[in-house]
Amino acid sequence: MSETSAEDRIWTVPNLLSFLRLLGVPVFLWLVLGPKADGWAIALLMVAGFTDWLDGKIARAWNQTSRLGRLIDPAADKLYVFATLLGLLLREVIPWWLVAIILGREIFVGCFFPVLRKYGYKALPVHFLGKAAMANLMYAFPLLFLASHTGAWYADIARIIGWAFAIWGTGLYWWAGLLYVVQVRQLVTAAKKE
Known part of the structure; x- marks a missing residue:
């Protein structure tokens, strides 16, 4: 094949x-x-x-x-x-500002898709940092659901660990987004030199 x-x-x-x-x-x-x-x-x-x-x-x-x-x-x-x-x-279970920060990153990165397409690129490969961010968020969400069960013996522990993963994951998510923009800039600069 x-x-x-x-x-x-x-x-x-x-x-x-x-x-x-x-x-x-x-x-x-x-x-x-x-x-x-x-x-x-x-x-x-x-x-x-x-x-x-x-x-x-x-x-x-x-x-x-x-x-x-x-x-x-x-x-x-x-x-x-x-x-x-x-x-x-x-x-x-979570405040609106956390949703705004995560969705804001998606909108920010999405603004660069037309630039990529203009220079003939469909998408960039997923970066390790983006995978790490996603893993942190996927750990955070179930824990935050568990934390919402007020009065349960595990709620406080789940809240602390869940928020730690959420904050770390959100930070990594933005960092990966900024690296994505750097990659787009490098590709555009290289394309303009050709």
């Missing part, structure tokens, strides 16, 4: 895992906002986090990386972050 056709594959195990994660987003929101089944919602977040790690491992180990996978894997991550932020905000 040529490398070009390998990149165009759709039916791979990693893509299937990413697609299943995408299907889990509306289920997660329903669990959080409908029956408020936090245990099931947290379990779904944990499964999503595990399959996010697993699809990357499988893609590299079995040489199943693909163009589609590079699109739907980060899309699933972002949708889980947004769905979780929405659920936590509507349940009044």
